[in-house]
Amino acid sequence: MLICKYTDPPLTQKEQEELQQKKNNKEPYTEPVTEMDITDFVTKFTWSGDNEQAARKLEFEIIYNTINKDEVFSILDLKIGGFIYLFYAEDENSTPVEIFEGRIFYRKRNSSSFTFSFTCYDDMVYLAKSKIQMLFDGITVTDAIKQICNEIGISIADNMPQINTVVSFIADGKSCTEVFKTLFGYTKADTTNNPNGEDYTVICLNGDVTVIKKGELIEDYVATDLTDIDSSEHSESIESMVNRIKSVDDNGNICQVFTIEDDVTHYGMIQDIYKMQPPKEGETVDNVKMAKAKLKRLQDESSLKAVGNIQCITGYTVMVQEEQLQGKFFIKSDTHNFANNIHTMDLTLEYMPETPEVAEIKQEDIATPIFNSSKKKKNSNSGNGNLNVDKGLATGFDAWGGTTMDNGRNGCAEAAGKIGSYYSPFLAEQCTNGVVGVPAMVSNAESAGLLESFSPANLEKGDVIVYGNDDHVVIYDGNGGYYGNSSSRNAVVHGRDYNSLNMTPTKIIKSSKG
Incomplete structure (x- = not known):
């Protein structure tokens, strides 16, 4: 079962003054809504996330009848900027767990169907929409993430994992989430104990930003075609493949080339460019690792429709046992639908083998890099x-x-x-x-x-x-x-x-x- 609550956005200074003036003049006034349970007025919920989109989204619809002057409907003035809190409980005897906390960003009224629809995002949306100008000078990835969140005024989870990869670069007019991807690119290049490097993602849980590692398994749950899964699909693609990287210095000179020759032979040449980073005093910049991290191989993608489980959200890994799909799968996107007391979910998945295949990469050293920062x-x-x-x-x-x-x-x-x-x-x-x-x-x-x-x-x-x-x-x-x-x-x-x-x-x- 779901419980949905609403709170009005904070009053501006002008709105506070107007409210106080009405109170002083003993005029009719309406206090801001501090907490209202709107569960019974919602006809359906869609709660979703995507690895390519930073913020989780909640869409819901309520009955809205302007012809009927029923007082019940007159109080449901859900404002843009208002706060929405969604809770989930297994049954009436279970303690509700918060699964979404965000704000209303969009609303639309349809007079023909007497409905009002709303779209809400969690606080990650502010990090996606905000751009920063910031210098990271020899600090850890975790400290860089905290610095970014503090800049935008987003709260941080107390138990955020510590990522000790040290970074030094300038974020020049980039969105916060673009900078996160850059930070995790450094981390992936820095983690030599994992053949594919360690991938991380930033998510918002209960209103606080935290970091989870790709591959963090959902415990005590297995999606199986015997009990949960309705249908599944599986596909393979080379559309995102990159099998050769040319590393260039500040003058655009090619200094190194990295090639997965087997993939070039099988699928054809798909090349990208890596801009080498200059060395900094007292620090080591491993341009080889960072260039290799840009190589991408054959991508597989699976999807399934199943009975809903609120633990199955983007960023985590789920165990699947089904005719086509067997093993651990990273959740790339999720859509949870709640309607008529039925919870279903659609998951887009990426297979995560127990022992990832390590590509053989040919390295060609061509020239010593020159950096403009050194030209002085x-x-x-x-x-x-x-x-x-x-x-x-x-x-x-x-x-x-x-x-x-x-x-x-x-x-x-x-x-x-x-x-x-x-x-x-x-x-x-x-x-x-x-x-x-x-x-x-x-x-x-x-x-x-x-x-x-x-x-x-x-x-x-x-x-x-x-x-x-x-x-x-x-x-x-x-x-x-x-x-x-x-x-x-x-x-x-x-x-x-x-x-x-x-x-x-x-x-x-x-x-x-x-």
Whole structure:
């Protein structure tokens, strides 16, 4: 059995003053409704939720007859913004349990059928409709959710689970529920103990926001075709599939590619892009995990119609034993109908195997990412050439890596001078003297006795490699790669192969020696 109660919305300041004035003048007035049981006037209820829609919804209909001046109907003025509370009890001897608490958002009167219909949402609707501008700087997911709810004025459950994944990002004009999805994306990428990661969802219970984990099983209940289920359906789809992810940096350069090759072979290529997150001081950003979390495989969906159970709501998992469906199923959406003392439900389900299949993901590393947040010079001072080559190169790239040179795409000599200034007196001198042209740097190296023809056998860590007819320079990293300015990326990078620049090395400046 259901019990439905109504309370008027709070009075505005003007309404309070008008009410008090009527009282003072001893004029007729009506006190706001503080609690009214409207159960007997409701002909039917529909209580529903959907994994794609944040708020749970309650729709109900009452008889409304304006022709009949019966006092019973005159008191049923259910206002927009009014509070609705729905309780459920197994029978008259059971203690009612609150299953919905929300506000009236929509009402419509139909004069031909003498009915008044209402649509209500719980407090999650305010989080779905409200946008925020908020910085999350090294806080846990749970604390981020609390911060969001406090911003919008939504109460939080005392027993909200603690999710310790640490996040740092800016929510820029996003709805609260969009930010929740972002937070849970970080959590899923962070949870390595589960092959598919841990999924969470935010729901509103008894007026308080809390978090539940996908897979939280409804206890002591099994939906079976022998007692509960009327009918079921099952489908499979690749409409949401993503089997390749390209990770790009702030300049749009492709840095990594992740592919489920088996799915590409079977179903064709479906690709998405992941925008890599920049590292932050004192924190580790695992872009690999977050990129892989965007991959999606074959999706199955099932549905059933059954005798209603109020525990079966979106976000939880139910055990099913039926001809087509066997095992645990995540409830993606639910619709509960109450009419003529009969409770039925329609559930949309997603199968959750005991041992999820783990996809084999091919990873291709293409380039070192560059982030715009790093483009501002981290150290505007050059070195004085007094460090050894190993430490000097590391210090130089830490100071200038990811930075756009003053000479932009033509800043190769400038980059070599600035990076090399920490270990090479020659390059420190070039940097100090403002040498930014390759021909000038080569000429100065020849005068200093540091120039020789190119030979891989003579190449040492810290040497400057000259390409073509004094067209380009980079610093050799001692391991086949290089440090230097990238024209295409307009920033200082650490490349993997000095032979990959589509230019021929012609000279060496022995900056490792002087």
